[in-house]
Amino acid sequence: MESKKKGEGKEAMKRTVPIWxxxxLILASIACIAFGICRGEVDTVLKKAINICMECIGLG
Amino acid sequence: MAKKPGALRKCVQAGWGILSNAYVKGFLPGGPSIYKGELKKICVPGMNCYSCPGALGSCPIGSMQAVFDARQRKFAFYVVGYLALIGLLAGRFVCGWLCLFGLIQELLYKIPTPKLKIPDKIDKPLRYFKYVILFVMVFALPFFVRSKYGIGEPFFCKYICPVGTLEGGIPLVLLNDSMRATLGWLFRWKLLLLIICILSSVFIYRPFCKYVCPLGAFYGLFQKVSLVRMHMDESACVNCGLCAKTCKMNVNPCKTPNSAECIRCRECINVCPKHALSMGICDNSVSKDKVHPVIQEEKRRSKKDVSR
Incomplete structure (x- = not known):
């Protein structure tokens, strides 16, 4: 069994990026979702999703 | 009877796959029919083609491109924000637990054949290929390349995605005669990619997820900042290397427990003899009271031995 070097793995335990x-970023992503909804992107998504996507299935 | 570690994950994967493709009417013969309800406003977190006859939700990668390639050339705030939120909450947890295509690849890997170990020299650079796919095929090309009518194309879905062929193309073509008559080079190309993906999955663990999947690449960007994360208790680890040997995604959890390649499958946690690895929410490090009782007992014994 390999002997463990002193200090090895300390980085593995700690967050390199602070929790705040x-x-x-979570707040920013929620803001993005809200902004997208206000811009009507949900309708674009729905319009694409309720019709068979010919490109996706390989028909053109 | 003791439960096999990983059985819960398989159940969740299968259950989620069935739940997100539960529109049974779509699979009945009598012409192509897909679900057209309000649920399709919401994207499923994993790869799941919205043209699958059973799909109840939208594919996030397809939806992202649909907004990018629309005539107005908009940035997809809704889908990007949604995927970023999932990535920030759980990193690539979705890849390991909520992706039907991931489960299919895992089941194929269970076929008893000699398994292929890709040398690090090839494996490591190849891992970056999925980021190229994400930024070129999902972001850049649908956003910038326009037809003469001013409309873009979902490049990833059209030229690469094997999920669309498997979940959408094959069932729809089988269920519909008129669609079968229109098959051309594009379908044959995508079918070839799917066959390559299926065959390679027998010998390599989740090759699509490792090297191609843009959704995995996107979630991977958030692994180091996600709330749900892996923890390694340095004081408990004995460097036995079992976790790294067990990891089929070729991650060394001792060195990089929150690697962008980790799909949070927990196999390393299950195999660790010292319970040094754990997964939890936004903990900075493993506190003393969270150390496993076995480790605490061992430490007490070693202290007694020293005092003697």
Missing amino acids: VTYV
Whole structure:
């Protein structure tokens, strides 16, 4: 069995990015979703999804 | 009888696959029919073609391209924000637990044949290929390349995605005569890619996820900042290397527990003899009271030995 070097794995235990960054990014992603909904992107998604996508299935 | 580790994950994968493709009417003969309800406003978190006759939700990668390639050339805030939110909450957890195509590849890998170990020299650079696919085929080309009518194309779905061929193309073509009559080079090309994907899955663990999947690449970008993450208790780890040997995604959980390649399948956690690995929500490190009782007992014993 390999002997363990001192300090090895410490980075593995700790967050390299502070937790507040995650929370800020979560808020930003929620804002993105809200903005997209307000712009009517949901309708674009629905319009594409309820018709058979010929490109997706390989027909053109 | 002891439960086999990983059985729960297989059940969740299968259950989710069935649930997200539960529109039974779509599979009945009598012409192509797909679900057209409001649920399709929402994307499923994993790869699941919205042209699958049973699909109840939308494919996130297809939806993203649909917004990019629309006449107005809009950035897909809704889908990108949605995928970023999932990535920030759980990283690639979706790949390991909620992706039907991932499950199909895993089942194919169970076929008893000699397995192929891709040398690191080839494997590591090849892992970046999925990021190229994400940025070129999903973001750039649908956004910038326009036809003379000002409409873009879903390049990834059209030229690469084997999921669309398997879940959408084959069932629809089988169920519909008129569609069968229109098959051309594109279908044959996509069928070839699907066959390559299926055959390689027998010998390589989840090759599509490792090298091609743009959704996995996207979620992978958030692995280091996601709330649900892997923890490695340095004081408990004995560097036995079992976790790295077990990981079929070729991650070394001791060195990089939150690698962009980890699909949070928990196999390393199950195999660790010292319970040094765990998965949890937004913990900075494993606190003393969270150390496994077995480890605590061992530490107590070693302290006693030292004091003697």
